[in-house]
Amino acid sequence: MPFDPVAYAIPVFVALIVGELLWVRASGQRQRYEWRDTGISLAFGLGSTVIGAITGGLTAGMLVWIHQQSPLSIGWAWWAWPLCFVLDDLAYYWFHRTAHRVRWFWASHVNHHSSQHYNLSTALRQSWTGFIALGFVFRWPLAAVGFEPGMILVCAGFNLIYQFWIHTEVVDRMPRWFEAVMNTPSHHRVHHAVNARYLDRNYAGTFIVWDKLFGTFTPEDNEDRIHYGIVRQLGSFNLLHAVFHEWIGIARDVWQAPWRHKFSYMWREPGWSHDGSRETSDMIRERWSRRENPEG
Amino acid sequence: MDSELLLLGGSLVAVLLLVGMTWLLGFRQQARLDSPAEAAELVRLAPGGFEPVEVAMDLEGKAAIARDRDGRLLVLVPHGNRFVARPLPADCSPAYKDGKLQVSCEGHPVTLDLGAAAGDWTAADSAVN
Structure with missing residues (x-):
């Protein structure tokens, strides 16, 4: 890894969290942070950098191998950088959508959503098990079409850095043109909400246009107070429980399920069950919709 | 390797400071329902x-x-x-x-x-x- 922009951004992340803490304290909004929740989020972030350092070589090695097999090679041309960034963001959109719609990927990504708070420390609540979940495969097509592995990883780093600042309630709305094109705090608050109308919406990393293009965009409605977290809130400040609870849930379900349904508990959407005893996000939204519009 | 350890150590210190600051600033209130x-x-x-x-x-x-x-x-x-x-x-x-x-x-x-x-x-x- 020649250059890791995220490592250089860490001091900025810390400074911005300090700034947000002071801002919300001064404005009397003491519910926006909780010290144990912040501790869990930051421990997630620290742990993910350690695991990233261990698995990063393998992830990069696989990209290099795929790039070497490809008959295409774009090289380090200047124009390749913005193109790579945009296509990497498209890859991120599909990774992120899959991470919410396939339980195997969700088991890892749920870590990022398990806080009931939405502040800058939540941004650092990064998974420890992303490598096991195989989320890195979504960047393989970029190497296959000829982008340099180093370029892909640097663009991915900048994408992650961009997503840091949108995890806040301090910023209401950005200018209209910006909200139209870019992912913003408002769009991403929707993504972290557990309100039925907002479940599984706004998967964007940097550019919100992907959600508008693929039909997953929902704007924030100021009349609908947002509640953050996951459908079944953890209710625990145990870090290890927070990291592994969904993996343990998968193992338990696969163990207990009839043979023909075992695999479904890994690849179907979160909340799916073979006997219909649980709810997926689509089912929750449908139930909510029936309640809101009983006439039909 | 040294730089990675430095980064890890610095990050750990930053985590502890931020959590301490969150506690000191009073973000440890009990949940309360208004209505x-x-x-x-x-x-x-x-x-x-x-x-x-x-x-x-x-x-x-x-x-x-x-x-x-x-x-x-x-x-x-x-x-x-x-x-x-x-x-x-x-x-x-x-x-x-x-x-x-x-x-x-x-x-x-x-x-x-x-x-x-x-x-x-x-x-x-x-x-x-």
Whole structure:
């Protein structure tokens, strides 16, 4: 890894969290942070950098191998950088959508959503098990079409850095043109909400246009107070429980399920069950919709 | 390797400082419900859906209990300065003790001071309703 922009951004992340803490304290909004929740989020972030350092070589090695097999090679041309960034963001959109719609990927990504708070420390609540979940495969097509592995990883780093600042309630709305094109705090608050109308919406990393293009965009409605977290809130400040609870849930379900349904508990959407005893996000939204519009 | 260890050590120090700062700035308040309407809103977010026909809030807003039309019960349990909704299993009955309602099942023990209404939420009352 020649250059890791995220490592250089860490001091900025810390400074911005300090700034947000002071801002919300001064404005009397003491519910926006909780010290144990912040501790869990930051421990997630620290742990993910350690695991990233261990698995990063393998992830990069696989990209290099795929790039070497490809008959295409774009090289380090200047124009390749913005193109790579945009296509990497498209890859991120599909990774992120899959991470919410396939339980195997969700088991890892749920870590990022398990806080009931939405502040800058939540941004650092990064998974420890992303490598096991195989989320890195979504960047393989970029190497296959000829982008340099180093370029892909640097663009991915900048994408992650961009997503840091949108995890806040301090910023209401950005200018209209910006909200139209870019992912913003408002769009991403929707993504972290557990309100039925907002479940599984706004998967964007940097550019919100992907959600508008693929039909997953929902704007924030100021009349609908947002509640953050996951459908079944953890209710625990145990870090290890927070990291592994969904993996343990998968193992338990696969163990207990009839043979023909075992695999479904890994690849179907979160909340799916073979006997219909649980709810997926689509089912929750449908139930909510029936309640809101009983006439039909 | 040295730079990675330095980064790790620096990050660890930063984590500890930030958590300490969060504590010192007072972000350690208990969760508090403002109104039964707020409790009802949170109850409706429960996994599996829960449409309350009756909601009783702790007198200090520290917790709440709700009942749906099928007689199922759900408690709102404080977690930090937020609440989590926990539907109670059918075999879990709140107990009335010392003028308060105690729910000790489902892994989240909670005591609700409902005043005179506490007795309305015990097993016998649920069975009648």
